[in-house]
Ligand code: ADP
C-alpha cells in the first residue's frame with residue numbers, strides 16, 4: 001500500500017491521502033503536483049507534501065488521476081513556511097496553498113479558460129487534442145475545464161491545458177491582459193550559402209534595390225558589433241527599414257528566419273551605472289548594518305526621506321550576490337516597482353526579476369521557474385507582498401522597503417498575512433538577514449528596535465546634505481473666519497502654488513480621501529467627537545442618526561451642538577481629490593492638473609504613465625491620495641500642500657495618529673531639490689495638535705513615545721496582539737444571537753480582553769449583516785494557547801446547529 005499526502009487548493013485545514021501504485025510512489029517527489037478527484041466529479045491540482053504507507057482511517061483513499069510534474073515546483077522551505085502562516089494567521093493550509101501559487105499552476109474543474117486573442121499560433125503546431133480545444137474556443141468564447149473533459153472524453157486534461165497555456169492559445173479567465181509581449185521572437189540570419197566570401201560579393205553586386213543592400217550592410221554592422229543573434233525588430237529599427245524589405249530578402253533566400261524563445265520580461269543586460277559611490281554618512285550606515293547583521297537577524301534602517309536608502313540597499317545586494325545568494329526586495333506597492341527596477345537594473349543588469357499580481361500568468365510562472373532553478377535572471381526579485389511565496393531556497397538577504405506601509409498586510413481573502421512579518425520568518429528558516437527600511441518606521445518595528453530584538457541604524461541627513469523642507473501651518477479656523485479661503489484653498493496655499501508655478505517648478509497636493517468621510521465636525525472649532533474609552537473618532541451613522549465607536553461599540557445620539565464650543569454649526573464632513581482637482585482648475589485654468597488616486601490608476605501602466613509625465617514636467621500640479629506618499633523621487637517639486645490634516649487625524653482607527661505622522665512626513669519628503677529647499681504647507685484646524693507639531697519639527701521620537709504610551713494604556717500593539725473575528729449572516733437576529741454566544745464563551749474562557757460584539761459602520765455587505773469581536777492577546781504572555789482556545793471555541797461554535805450557517809473569518813494582527 002502506497003499513499004501520498006496532498007494539499008488541495010480549497011479552504012480546508014486538512015491534508016488528504018490518496019493512493020498511488022508502487023511505481024508512482026517511487027517516481028513522485030514532495031513538491032510535485034498531481035491531479036486528483038475530490039467531491040462529486042471535481043478535479044483539482046493537489047500538491048504532494050509527503051509520501052507514506054499509512055492508509056487513512058476515516059475514508060477510503062482514492063486514486064490520483066495523473067502526475068503533473070516530473071520535478072518539484074515547490075520546495076520544503078515553502079511548505080514549512082505555509083504551515084507556519086496557516087497556524088500563526090489561523091487559516092486553512094489550503095488557503096495558503098491557493099494564495100501562494102500563481103493561478104495557472106492550480107487548475108481545477110471550475111477554472112474558466114478562453115482563447116488568447118493575440119495568439120498567432122500555426123494550427124499545424126497543435127496536437128490533435130490541442131486542436132479540438134482550439135476549435136471549440138473558436139465557437140464559444142469560454143470553456144470550463146470540465147467542458148474540456150467532455151470534449152476530449154477523458155479526465156486527464158490538465159497537461160493539455162497547460163500546454164495550450166504555454167503556447168498562448170488559452171488564457172485563464174481572471175487574468176488581466178494588456179500589453180502582451182510575445183514569447184517567440186523572430187530572428188534572421190544570413191543563408192549558409194553566403195558564408196563563402198565570393199558568393200557574398202556577387203550577391204551584393206547582383207542586388208538591385210539600394211534599400212535591400214543597405215539593410216544587408218546594417219546587418220553586417222550589427223553582427224560585427226554585437227556578436228549575438230539579430231532580431232527582425234532590432235534590424236528594422238537600426239536600418240530604419242520596413243518589414244516588407246526584410247520579407248523580400250527572406251523570400252529571395254538571402255535571409256533565413258528563425259524563432260527564439262524569449263522571456264516575457266527581459267531587462268537589458270548592459271549595466272550602465274558606474275561604481276556605486278556612497279557618501280560618508282551612507283558608508284557609515286552601511287558598515288553599521290553589516291556589523292548589526294553579525295548579531296541580529298533583523299535590522300531597521302531608519303533614514304529620513306532622501307537619505308539615499310536605496311543606494312545602501314544596492315551596496316548590500318552586491319555583497320550578497322557576490323556570495324551567490326538570492327535577494328528578495330519587497331515593496332508596499334506594485335506601482336513603485338518601475339522606478340526601482342530602472343535604478344537596480346543599472347547596477348545589476350538582467351539579474352533582476354519582478355513579480356506581482358499585475359503580471360500575466362505566464363510572466364509569473366516564468367519568474368517562479370527562474371527562482372526555482374536559481375537562475376541568474378532572478379538573483380534579485382523585486383515584488384509586492386506575494387513575491388514572498390516564490391520558491392526561494394538560497395536567500396541571503398530580504399529587504400523590506402517602506403516597512404511601515406499597511407499594504408504589506410493582506411486583508412482579504414485568507415491568508416491574511418503580514419508580508420513583513422512572514423518574510424522575517426521565511427528568512428530565519430534560510431538563515432538570511434532582513435533589512436527593514438523607512439523614514440517613518442511603524443511603532444511595532446521601532447519598538448522591536450528599541451528593545452534590542454532588531455538592530456537599529458539611523459541616518460539623519462539627506463543625501464547631498466540638502467535641508468529638509470520648511471513646514472508652514474495654515475490655521476483653517478482663522479482662515480475661514482478672516483475669509484481668506486477660496487473653496488478648500490487658503491490664500492497662503494494659493495500664493496505659494498502660484499509662486500512655485502511661475503518659477504517653473506511643480507506642486508504636489510495631498511488629500512487623503514477619495515470619497516466622503518463620515519465624521520461629524522464642528523465648523524466653528526473643528527472639533528470631532530471622540531470615544532470616551534478608545535481614543536478614536538466616532539463615526540457618523542446617518543441612517544441611525546448616531547455616533548459610534550468602531551472599537552468598543554460605544555454610541556451616542558448625534559449631538560445637536562458641539563461638545564467643545566457649543567456651536568450648532570456641525571456637519572458631516574469630508575472632501576475628496578476630485579473636488580480639489582475641480583477647484584484647482586478654476587484657480588489655475590492654464591495649468592496642467594492631474595489627479596492620482598485609485599480611480600485614475602486602475603490599468604496596468606496607468607500609474608507609471610502619470611508618474612512619467614509628472615517626471616517629464618508635463619504636469620504642473622499633481623493631486624493625489626496616499627499613493628503619493630510612497631517613496632517616489634521627483635527632482636522639480638518644491639511645494640507640497642496637505643489639504644486637510646484633520647481628516648487623517650480623526651480617522652477612526654487606533655493607528656490614525658501614527659499613520660498621519662507617517663503620511664504627512666512622507667509626502668513632505670517629496671518637496672525640495674538639491675539646490676533649493678522645499679516647502680510644505682499643512683492646512684489644519686488643529687495647529688497645536690501634537691502630531692501636527694511633531695510633523696512640523698520632524699520629531700519622530702516624541703511621536704513614538706507618545707503613541708507607545710497610548711498603545712500601552714489602551715491595550716493595542718505592540719503590547720497586545722489583535723485577533724479580529726468577523727461574523728456574517730443574512731439573518732440579523734441569528735447573527736446577533738450567535739455573535740453574543742461566541743463573545744460570551746470567548747470571554748469566559750480567555751483570561752484576556754475580549755471586546756464586542758460590535759456592529760461595524762458598514763453593517764451589511766452584499767446582503768449579509770456583520771458583527772465583529774476583538775481579542776487582545778498580551779505580547780508578554782503565551783500566544784499559542786489563546787489561539788488554540790479561540791480555535792477550539794470556534795469548532796464548538798460550528799457544532800451548534802443554529803449557528804453553523806454563520807460565517808466566521810479571523811484576522812490575526814488586524815490592521
Ligand atoms: P530614500 O529612499 O532614502 O528616500 P533615495 O534612495 O531615493 O532616498 O535617494 C534620494 C536621491 O538621492 C535619489 O535621487 C538618489 O539617486 C540620490 N542619491 C542617494 N545616494 C546617492 C549616492 N551615494 N550617489 C548618488 N546619488 C545618490
Ligand code: ZN
Nearest residue numbers: 522525562565
Ligand atoms: Zn466646536
Ligand code: ZN
Nearest residue numbers: 531534549552
Ligand atoms: Zn470606543
